[in-house]
Amino acid sequence: MTASGDPIPLILLTGFLGSGKTTLLNALLRDPAMTGTAVLINEVGEIGIDHSLVVGASDEILLLEGGCLCCQPKGGVAEGISRLLDLPAPPSRIVIETSGAANPVPILETISQHPLAAKAFQFPCVVTVVDCLFGRSTLQNHIEARFQVSAADILVLGKADIASQEDRLAIENIIKKENATGKSVDAKFEMLPNGFIELLKEGTQASAARVLPELEDGGVHGETEFVTAGASFHGRLTAEAVQRWLDRVLESYGGNILRIKGILQLEEFDQPAILQSVRDIVHPLQLLNQQTQETDRNSIVAIGWDMHPELLQEEIDNLVDQASGNTGQS
Structure with a gap:
């Protein structure tokens, strides 16, 4: 009360x-x-x-x-x-x-x-x-x-x-x-x-x-088959590498990608950057004012539908591999 x-x-x-x-x-x-x-x-x-x-x-x-x-x-x-x-x-x-x-x-x-x-x-x-x-x-x-x-x-x-x-x-x-x-x-x-x-x-x-x-x-979800993939990993990325990765994923899977969101450590910024896309619309990067995770930790999630989850996770893993100083997912 x-x-x-x-x-x-x-x-x-x-x-x-x-x-x-x-x-x-x-x-x-x-x-x-x-x-x-x-x-x-x-x-x-x-x-x-x-x-x-x-x-x-x-x-x-x-x-x-x-x-x-x-x-x-x-x-x-x-x-x-x-x-x-x-x-x-x-x-x-x-x-x-x-x-x-x-x-x-x-x-x-x-x-x-x-x-x-x-x-x-x-x-x-x-x-x-x-x-x-x-x-x-x-x-x-x-x-x-x-x-x-x-x-x-x-x-x-x-x-x-x-x-x-x-x-x-x-x-x-x-x-x-x-x-x-x-x-x-x-x-x-x-x-x-x-x-x-x-x-x-x-x-x-x-x-x-x-x-x-x-x-x-x-029923709860009807016939929609949602798939998710994500990773939490150490290291730093560049904005250019993230943009190339995002362009390739959206070009490859189009409307099957419903949502991508992430908090990324980028070489260009001192603060974590927020990555967000809805379908094929990519929002400009925003900086996260408060520090909610370790200074070298990245988190990213992709949500799709009517596609193999292994393919989505493979794309996430490709981004993880590009992080400098990455010591593996955790």
Whole structure:
């Protein structure tokens, strides 16, 4: 419970791979109204990176490992919530950021069965980030994305400021068919949508009355075959070598590569550099202000679909081999 004795608000932040969940989370945590927030982060794959990219006002960040929360035994998310509730000073609210491949429905069902549900914390307000640039193809090809939209109390239209009017209208039409009651808001890069904090409060109050979408035949992921590959390794790379590697991977596998993200030690910079790509769009390198890992350690993850995981891991290993002073993965 909060200091006032009320149940702690819970926010389930979801959205497909590369939609902008962590960017929204960072903007949210920078808002003074979110002081005292604790965060649970779940990532697909064995190498965790997103928790290192979260900055701002969070008092507690826990990384939930072991694959998508929707596929985990029920102890995963429940244990994470329990750990936060047991802190000497309980958080004022909890944000759970799911992996981009997660179906939120089983997660919501698990949370609702927690022994302290409704007493210590509220039923989650589901916030789904929808990528206006790639949303149409994502919603057509991945049932997980459709479950994310249909379960939402609030739909954040990410990259709305750089998407075409045609793409924006198409996304709005799809959302209306999948979720007629969710509230949609636009998001600009690294900025909270107008009135978003107030909308969160309203969404938390209304979320318990929502009817969850039904899973067909108990399915979680549909037919999507996600594959992940990653490495954590020592040494330093050059920006040119990373760019050549990235160009080759995207040229070779095209639309099968959904997401690449990494924290890399580059010869050109004193601080770690953040590498991010969504499909074939590569974001400019950004420097990581806080030091969240060893000064010579690199971490990188690639997520693809409908491809052999060995091929993806081989590409990651090729990058690892180019690191100067590398003493092997660890």
